[in-house]
Amino acid sequence: MQSTSLTVNGNAVSVTAHGDTPLLDVLRNHLGLVGTKFGCGQEQCGCCMVLVDGRPEKSCGKPLSTMAGKAIVTIEGLGTPDRPHALQQAFLDEQAGQCGYCLAGILISAKALLDRNPSPSRAEIAAALDDNICRCGSHVRILRAVERAARLMRKGAAQ
Ligand code: FES
Ligand code: FES
Numbered sequence: 001m002q003s004t005s006l007t008v009n010g011n012a013v014s015v016t017a018h019g020d021t022p023l024l025d026v027l028r029n030h031l032g033l034v035g036t037k038f039g040c041g042q043e044q045c046g047c048c049m050v051l052v053d054g055r056p057e058k059s060c061g062k063p064l065s066t067m068a069g070k071a072i073v074t075i076e077g078l079g080t081p082d083r084p085h086a087l088q089q090a091f092l093d094e095q096a097g098q099c100g101y102c103l104a105g106i107l108i109s110a111k112a113l114l115d116r117n118p119s120p121s122r123a124e125i126a127a128a129l130d131d132n133i134c135r136c137g138s139h140v141r142i143l144r145a146v147e148r149a150a151r152l153m154r155k156g157a158a159q
Protein backbone atom coordinates (compact mmCIF):
# COMPACT_ATOMS: atom_id res chain seq x y z
CA MET A 1 0.00 0.00 0.00
CA GLN A 2 1.16 3.50 -0.75
CA SER A 3 -0.24 7.00 -0.58
CA THR A 4 -0.43 8.80 -3.92
CA SER A 5 -1.33 12.47 -4.34
CA LEU A 6 -3.05 13.65 -7.49
CA THR A 7 -5.65 16.17 -8.60
CA VAL A 8 -9.11 15.01 -9.65
CA ASN A 9 -11.53 17.48 -11.19
CA GLY A 10 -9.56 20.33 -9.65
CA ASN A 11 -9.46 18.85 -6.15
CA ALA A 12 -6.23 17.64 -4.53
CA VAL A 13 -6.70 14.09 -3.26
CA SER A 14 -4.50 11.50 -1.62
CA VAL A 15 -5.28 7.83 -2.20
CA THR A 16 -3.91 4.93 -0.18
CA ALA A 17 -3.87 1.78 -2.29
CA HIS A 18 -1.53 -0.69 -3.96
CA GLY A 19 0.46 0.99 -6.69
CA ASP A 20 -0.85 -1.40 -9.32
CA THR A 21 -4.47 -0.46 -8.63
CA PRO A 22 -5.95 0.77 -11.92
CA LEU A 23 -6.87 4.45 -11.97
CA LEU A 24 -10.40 3.36 -12.94
CA ASP A 25 -10.77 1.49 -9.63
CA VAL A 26 -9.34 4.44 -7.72
CA LEU A 27 -11.88 6.79 -9.29
CA ARG A 28 -14.88 4.51 -8.83
CA ASN A 29 -14.11 2.65 -5.59
CA HIS A 30 -11.93 5.05 -3.62
CA LEU A 31 -13.30 8.40 -4.76
CA GLY A 32 -16.91 7.49 -5.60
CA LEU A 33 -16.70 8.91 -9.13
CA VAL A 34 -18.79 6.24 -10.83
CA GLY A 35 -19.47 8.17 -14.03
CA THR A 36 -16.36 6.58 -15.55
CA LYS A 37 -17.36 3.08 -16.63
CA PHE A 38 -15.72 -0.34 -16.62
CA GLY A 39 -16.18 -2.06 -19.96
CA CYS A 40 -13.50 -4.49 -21.09
CA GLY A 41 -10.78 -3.76 -18.54
CA GLN A 42 -8.24 -4.40 -21.30
CA GLU A 43 -7.82 -0.95 -22.92
CA GLN A 44 -9.99 -1.99 -25.86
CA CYS A 45 -13.34 -0.19 -25.54
CA GLY A 46 -12.67 3.35 -24.32
CA CYS A 47 -15.57 3.67 -21.93
CA CYS A 48 -13.14 4.27 -19.03
CA MET A 49 -11.50 7.26 -20.74
CA VAL A 50 -10.43 10.20 -18.57
CA LEU A 51 -8.19 13.18 -19.20
CA VAL A 52 -4.69 12.85 -17.72
CA ASP A 53 -2.91 16.19 -17.93
CA GLY A 54 -5.29 17.05 -20.78
CA ARG A 55 -4.79 13.87 -22.80
CA PRO A 56 -7.44 11.15 -23.14
CA GLU A 57 -6.27 7.94 -21.46
CA LYS A 58 -7.93 4.62 -20.73
CA SER A 59 -8.03 4.56 -16.94
CA CYS A 60 -8.39 0.76 -16.72
CA GLY A 61 -4.80 0.45 -17.94
CA LYS A 62 -3.17 3.18 -15.87
CA PRO A 63 -1.76 2.02 -12.52
CA LEU A 64 -2.04 4.40 -9.61
CA SER A 65 1.74 4.36 -9.23
CA THR A 66 2.06 6.33 -12.49
CA MET A 67 -0.49 8.98 -11.50
CA ALA A 68 1.37 10.89 -8.78
CA GLY A 69 1.10 14.62 -9.41
CA LYS A 70 -1.16 14.20 -12.45
CA ALA A 71 -4.30 16.22 -13.11
CA ILE A 72 -7.26 13.96 -13.87
CA VAL A 73 -10.59 15.09 -15.31
CA THR A 74 -13.53 12.70 -15.28
CA ILE A 75 -17.02 13.11 -16.70
CA GLU A 76 -18.05 14.58 -13.33
CA GLY A 77 -15.59 17.41 -13.99
CA LEU A 78 -17.19 18.52 -17.26
CA GLY A 79 -20.40 20.15 -16.12
CA THR A 80 -23.42 19.89 -13.85
CA PRO A 81 -27.11 19.27 -14.53
CA ASP A 82 -27.68 23.00 -14.00
CA ARG A 83 -24.68 24.09 -16.04
CA PRO A 84 -23.90 21.35 -18.56
CA HIS A 85 -20.76 21.52 -20.66
CA ALA A 86 -21.46 22.34 -24.31
CA LEU A 87 -20.71 18.70 -25.16
CA GLN A 88 -23.27 17.44 -22.64
CA GLN A 89 -25.88 19.90 -23.94
CA ALA A 90 -25.18 18.94 -27.53
CA PHE A 91 -25.46 15.22 -26.79
CA LEU A 92 -28.82 15.87 -25.13
CA ASP A 93 -29.99 18.04 -28.03
CA GLU A 94 -29.01 15.39 -30.59
CA GLN A 95 -30.24 12.52 -28.39
CA ALA A 96 -26.86 10.97 -29.11
CA GLY A 97 -26.79 7.60 -27.41
CA GLN A 98 -29.06 4.76 -26.46
CA CYS A 99 -27.93 2.84 -23.36
CA GLY A 100 -25.42 5.59 -22.60
CA TYR A 101 -22.72 3.25 -21.29
CA CYS A 102 -20.07 4.49 -23.71
CA LEU A 103 -20.88 8.17 -23.41
CA ALA A 104 -18.64 9.23 -20.53
CA GLY A 105 -15.62 7.97 -22.44
CA ILE A 106 -16.81 9.50 -25.69
CA LEU A 107 -17.43 12.90 -24.09
CA ILE A 108 -13.93 12.84 -22.60
CA SER A 109 -12.32 11.98 -25.96
CA ALA A 110 -14.42 14.67 -27.64
CA LYS A 111 -13.42 17.25 -25.04
CA ALA A 112 -9.75 16.52 -25.63
CA LEU A 113 -10.32 16.99 -29.36
CA LEU A 114 -12.25 20.26 -29.07
CA ASP A 115 -9.74 21.67 -26.58
CA ARG A 116 -7.00 21.33 -29.19
CA ASN A 117 -9.08 21.77 -32.35
CA PRO A 118 -12.18 24.00 -32.08
CA SER A 119 -13.25 23.35 -35.69
CA PRO A 120 -12.70 19.67 -36.43
CA SER A 121 -13.92 18.08 -39.62
CA ARG A 122 -16.18 15.05 -39.39
CA ALA A 123 -13.21 12.88 -40.33
CA GLU A 124 -11.14 14.42 -37.54
CA ILE A 125 -13.95 13.76 -35.04
CA ALA A 126 -14.22 10.16 -36.19
CA ALA A 127 -10.46 9.72 -35.85
CA ALA A 128 -10.47 11.22 -32.34
CA LEU A 129 -13.21 8.79 -31.30
CA ASP A 130 -11.60 5.78 -32.93
CA ASP A 131 -10.67 4.28 -29.54
CA ASN A 132 -14.25 4.56 -28.26
CA ILE A 133 -16.64 1.73 -29.04
CA CYS A 134 -20.41 2.33 -29.03
CA ARG A 135 -22.15 -1.03 -29.08
CA CYS A 136 -25.53 0.62 -29.63
CA GLY A 137 -24.44 1.98 -32.99
CA SER A 138 -25.15 5.62 -32.18
CA HIS A 139 -22.18 6.82 -34.18
CA VAL A 140 -23.98 9.16 -36.58
CA ARG A 141 -25.77 11.03 -33.80
CA ILE A 142 -22.55 11.12 -31.77
CA LEU A 143 -20.69 12.73 -34.68
CA ARG A 144 -23.50 15.26 -35.09
CA ALA A 145 -23.42 16.03 -31.37
CA VAL A 146 -19.69 16.73 -31.38
CA GLU A 147 -20.14 19.03 -34.39
CA ARG A 148 -22.96 20.82 -32.54
CA ALA A 149 -20.80 21.17 -29.40
CA ALA A 150 -17.97 22.63 -31.46
CA ARG A 151 -20.37 25.24 -32.84
CA LEU A 152 -21.63 26.04 -29.34
CA MET A 153 -18.11 26.37 -27.99
CA ARG A 154 -17.05 28.60 -30.86
CA LYS A 155 -20.00 30.86 -30.01
CA GLY A 156 -18.74 31.06 -26.44
CA ALA A 157 -21.54 28.96 -25.01
CA ALA A 158 -19.10 26.61 -23.32
CA GLN A 159 -18.31 26.88 -19.65
S1 FES B 1 -12.70 -0.56 -19.68
FE1 FES B 1 -10.92 0.54 -20.20
S2 FES B 1 -10.80 0.39 -22.35
FE2 FES B 1 -12.48 -0.87 -21.84
S1 FES C 1 -25.03 4.36 -26.43
FE1 FES C 1 -24.94 2.26 -25.80
S2 FES C 1 -22.85 1.70 -26.07
FE2 FES C 1 -22.99 3.70 -26.89
